[in-house]
Amino acid sequence: MIVFKRLVRLAKPHTAKLLLAMFFMLIVGGLTSVLAFLVKPALDDIFVERNASMLQWIPLAIIAIYLVKGVCTYAQSIIMNWIGQRIVTDLRNHLYNQIQRQSLSFFTKNPTGVLMSRITFDVNYIQGAVSEAITSLMKDSFxxxxxxxxxxxxDWKLAIIAMVVFPLTVYPISRFGRKIRKAVTGAQITMGSLTSLLQETITGARIVKAFCMEAYENKRFAKESENLLKLFMKAVSVNALSSPLMEFLGGIGIAVIIFYGGWQVIHGTSTPGTFFSFLAALIMLYEPIKRLTATNNQIQQGISAAERVFAIVDAVPEIRNRPDAVELPNITKGIDIQDVTFRYEEDTVLRNINLSIRAGETLALVGMSGGGKTTLVNLIPRFYDVSEGSILIDGRDIREATIESLRGQIGIVTQQTILFNDTVRNNIAYGNQKASEEDLIAAARAANAHDFISKLPNGYDTLIGEQGMKLSGGERQRISIARAILKDAPILILDEATSSLDTEAEIEVQEALENLMKGRTTLVIAHRLSTIRNADRIIVLVNGAIIEEGNHETLLERQGEYRRLYNMQFREG
Ligand SMILES: Nc1ncnc2c1ncn2[C@@H]1O[C@H](COP(=O)(O)OP(=O)(O)OP(=O)(O)O)[C@@H](O)[C@H]1O
Ligand SMILES: [Mg+2]
Known part of the structure; x- marks a missing residue:
């Protein structure tokens, strides 16, 4: 019930509006019963007594009642939906903010589709629970x-009979609620994996086609779809049964009551007006009771959705600012990696790394694929925290600094080029939106990107498509280099920054990068050894450990791993 309390708390800021809506609901509820009440004078005075003045008043009263009831229903519905949508909008934004706060490990653990379905479907279930369920809860109960x-x-005696018969319907309702909740939870989880699958295969369409895996993917999708169908049908079959069952039980009740009430009228102990007014009220009870049971289901759905949403809202980011975090001044002395060991999960990926990088130095990392190069450079902006040991910048542990001041001084070109479906300009200015037009173009020029950008249909305002699909791999890479150049950060991390460029383009970009590296502390990762020849120092990382260190010439002389890598490339190239 903690979840329920939290949902109620979300509604708290809207108490005034809620009270107003409740006021309208009370009017609606009251007027409904007045209608039932009027059945008696209508029958006894108009039809039995043939009273002419009542013939004028009662129809007029009925019109007036329906009019007021209609207006109030409209007003409360608007107010309640506003509250529901408001709460859900805030919750959705909050959820999104929470997701943005999470560390990278969170995104490794939670597939994209699942997170997407939390924000879209689950939040909507909550909206249903809040606006519709609360309305019905208040309006219908009243x-x-x-x-x-x-x-x-x-007729209190008849009423007692009715009250004995009708609660029999309550029992199945509570049972149904639980069953539906279980089925719906399953359906929502399956929906998440379906979205994941969709997202993956649609963005990966090229690979699906290249490997002729359409049929396989169709089968995979159909399987998940089938699953979903089954779970939905489970929810539906429980849901569908609850209404006819209640109707049947209600029918029995009404039959009993007609028998007893009719017997009273026939024997003169009651009037037809009294009986029909009673019966009208009883029949009118059916709708709100039915709605309340549906409400129960809706609340159950809302609660199970809320549980999943709150689980994300409550997830504490692994990497966050300490309460006493300080601003990290721009680097002046250097980066010290001290006894760093790192594991993503169980496997140790980096082992006792000790490395000092002087400010302004260019350090290159080479070594076999999977050796831990990307992992090592990812520790510097704290994409992950070290498992053991520490990383210091100018003698201060980076975990003591604010994340913003740390990442603010690091420019990165990642191994996988990540671009957004936006204009070229916005992709380059990402992270430095205040940059002037001249700086932007200068950065693009330095990255050897200005020429091809100028040839695009709308130049810098061209939309580049999802993940930059409309550009070539090398063009994408040059945009991401321009983005890092524009950031103008004192620490630069280049992870295979020029790997997608041909030798000609690479030479040009290399020049630009070398200009850029001047005066900056740079970590370069490259497979092509030609790109790191001029580095001040080269580190060879194999299986998570540094096995060689030195500059190009000394390492070549050593006849070790570096020599081996060099010979291999020399022979191939
Ligand atoms: N997010 C992750 N979760 C778990 N293991 C990971 C993760 N990322 C990388 N690894 C593992 O860590 C090891 C080192 O990976 P890393 O990406 O650092 O290698 P690399 O030296 O950059 O290789 P490459 O030259 O191919 O880019 C690999 O064995 C990889 O399987
Ligand atoms: Mg890598």
Whole structure:
């Protein structure tokens, strides 16, 4: 019930509006029972007594009642939906902010589709629970209360009989609620994996086609779809049964009551007006009670969705600012990697790394694929925190600094080029939106990107498509280099920054990068050894450990791993 309390707390800021809506609901509920109440004078005075003045008043009263009831229903519905949508909009934004705060490991653990379905489907279920369920909870319960009053007022003995028969319907309702909740939870989880699958295969369409895996993917999708169908049908079959079952039980109740009430009228102990007013109120009870049971289901759905949403909202980012975090001044002395060991999960990926990088130095990392180069450079901006040991910048542990001040001084070109479906300009200015047009173009020029950008249909305002699909791999890479250049950060991390460029383009970009590296502390990762020849120092990383260190010439002389890598490339190239 903690989840339920949290949902209620979300509604708290809207108490005033909620009270207003409740006021309208009370009117609606009250007027409904007045209608039932009017059945008696309508029958006894107009039809039995043939009273002409009542013939004028009662129809007029009925018109007036429906008019007021309609207006109030409209007003409360608008207010309640506003509250529901408001709460859900805030919750959605909050959820998104929470997701943005998470560390990279969170995104490794939670597939994209699942996160997407939290924000889209689950949040909507909550909206249903909040606006529709709360409305029905208040409006219908009050209507029920008023109608029960009419029922008792008209004939308390009959009412008692009815009250014995109808609660029998309550038992199945609570049972159904639980079943539906279980089925729906399953369906929502499956929906998440379906979205994941969709997202993956649509963005990966090229690979699917290249490997002729369409049929395989179709099968995979169909399987998940089938799963979903089964789970939905489970929810539906429970849901569908609850209404006819209740109707049937209600029918039995009404039959009993007609028998007893009719017997009373025939024997003269009651009037037809009293009986029909009673019956009208009883029948009118059916709708709100039915809605309340549906509400129960809706609340169950909302709660199970809320549980999943809150689980994400409550996830504490692994990497966050310490309460006493300080601003990290721009690097002046250097980076010290001290006894660093790192594991993603169990496997140790980096082992006792010790490395000092002077400010302004260019350090290159080479070594076999999977050796841990990307992992090592990812530790510097704290994409992950070290498992053991520490990383210091100018003698201060980076975990003591604010994440913003740390990442603010690091420019990165990642191994996988990540671009957004936006204009070239916005992709380059990402992270430095205040940059002037001249700086932007200068950065693009330095990255050897200005020429091809100028040839695009709308130049810098061209939309590049999802993940930069409309550009070639090398063009994408040059844009991401321009983005790092524009950031103008004192620490530069280049992870295979020029790997997608041909030798000609690479030479040009290399020049630009070398200009850029001047005066900056740079970590370069490259497979092509030609690109790192001029580095001040080269580190060879194999299986998570540094096995060689030196500059190009000394390492070549050593006849070790570096020599081996060099010979291999020399022979191939
Ligand atoms: N997010 C992750 N979760 C778990 N293991 C990971 C993760 N990322 C990388 N690894 C593992 O860590 C090891 C080192 O990977 P890393 O990406 O650092 O290698 P690399 O030296 O950059 O290789 P490459 O030259 O191919 O880019 C690999 O064995 C890889 O399987
Ligand atoms: Mg790598």
């Amino acid at each position: 209507t029920i209360l008023c109608l029960v009053f009419v029922v008792f007022w008209r």
